[in-house]
Amino acid sequence: MHTVVMPPPEMEAVKHADPYQLQSIDRVVALLDMLSESDIPLSLAEICARMGLHKSTAHRSLIVLERTSMIERTPEGKFRLGLKLYELGNRAVEQMDLRDRVQPFFRRLAMEVGETVHLSVLQRTKVVYLDKVEPNRRVCMTSKSGTSNPVYCTSMGKAMLAFLPEELREEIISKIKFTRLTSKTLCTREALMKSLERVKKRGFAIDDEEIEVGVRCVGAPIFDENHFPIAAVSVSGPASRITVQSVPGIAEKLIRCCNEISRTLGIHDKRRSRYSSPLFHHYGN
Amino acid sequence: MHTVVMPPPEMEAVKHADPYQLQSIDRVVALLDMLSESDIPLSLAEICARMGLHKSTAHRSLIVLERTSMIERTPEGKFRLGLKLYELGNRAVEQMDLRDRVQPFFRRLAMEVGETVHLSVLQRTKVVYLDKVEPNRRVCMTSKSGTSNPVYCTSMGKAMLAFLPEELREEIISKIKFTRLTSKTLCTREALMKSLERVKKRGFAIDDEEIEVGVRCVGAPIFDENHFPIAAVSVSGPASRITVQSVPGIAEKLIRCCNEISRTLGIHDKRRSRYSSPLFHHYGN
């Protein structure tokens, strides 16, 4: 390829590992990822610098993305993600209809425990919220679905991580950038691993004010037919109500709920490991 | 190009209108759109049929999209939109931070009128919901943000349409596929145009049970620095509470709110029409 400055040797080693190039598509995804990670709109020059692309090449891709509303331009001409992504993203969730299939169990759990209940899935090193139910009585917490939190400081994140196949778990953990959010946040690989061990034994995870002071959560995974943790449910509330004493009772109800959900999902067949190379998609320079 | 079976003549007419080809990217977007419109996951063969693509070509693109989590495969091997889109989409909205900047005004309005308040933007022929606030007292309506409704039967859609530049409005309206949702739905271009005239005069739009029986909404646009309606706000509630008598009062509060928001947004500069060719991106067979 003439896009990338390529060290002449060991070329064919890569060749077979990644048989389908379609470089423009890969690049587009990398561009979107990049824009997603940036908190501010970026100029063409900045994008080129970050991605190591030539002006013309990046420009061409960006123009097409703009035409298709995948990205938009600020009045100053800088680029940022476009709203079509929002629309597509929400369609994606609708189509999976995890949300809808889970709702009934979900609502019942919220009633039983009287706390906010969340549904989320794993996306790279983040937990993306799909849905939440608040107990009827009063508003307890606010959190918008569609937002995401790091895996390592959420009960749902830890619940899913713990039950992931070894290799995949390693891959994810290696990508985590730990940041201290509260004094109780697990900020090292070791602390996280130790926590995951306990999660695996108990079947549920706890977030003990690790992401926000005063908030405790209990989370458990939902499994698909291959015992793959495709999603997680959590119960969260003020530390004053979710106490050492009340956790076991909550966890029991939570796990029962998750098992019911898992069972209703587990009606599929075998076929392919689907999670073959799901994570971080690396853009070669 | 050798992708598309091309009627030999009038080729160069298109050539200049659409200078940047990058066909693989265009195709990818078209694929995503297609998957978005389908309610069920599609097989490779189905995708080829709908898009008029050759097996190999479609397959290659799909594989890349799968690798990058833009789409996923069901256990049966069918394709559907992937969760990365959800993540990207939500980042897009965060980055625009319309939502956050609007929130305070927004909440106040909800308190004042005691009804559900929505924020949305225009995306092609649809209104995409970005946010909502429910009045504290009780749950009134349910609607998830991220969902979308057709422009022509929502107050927000009509509010934005009415204040769009002539040409763009025409472009959008020409793309609408009218479907009757209730007995009051505006189902013709003419009815819609007439309605828009009134919206323009009054400064706000009404959805009088046009999308759902028993629900009335009042909507008004938010303008950017160029008097371009970038978003809209609506007040919606049961027809029993939003009556002919109460509409003027609600509309007044709504418009005041929207004006305040518009003013806080109108701090930008001139530069480019940004909406040069924003809509329907057509995939040439």
Added chain:
DNA sequence: ACTGCCGTACCGCATTGTGGTACGGCAGTC
């Protein structure tokens, strides 16, 4: 006025992506 930077436009070359074809597996039919 001069200089430098940024976004845009164009062009010729060869790499990349294309369409066709072939393979293998699964499912339904006789």
Added chain:
DNA sequence: GACTGCCGTACCACAATGCGGTACGGCAGT
């Protein structure tokens, strides 16, 4: 149980496509 047809995957040779370079024009700062 063999046959048939369909679907997803893999490979290949050709040439059209997308690449990098380069040049232009506008704006801003000196």
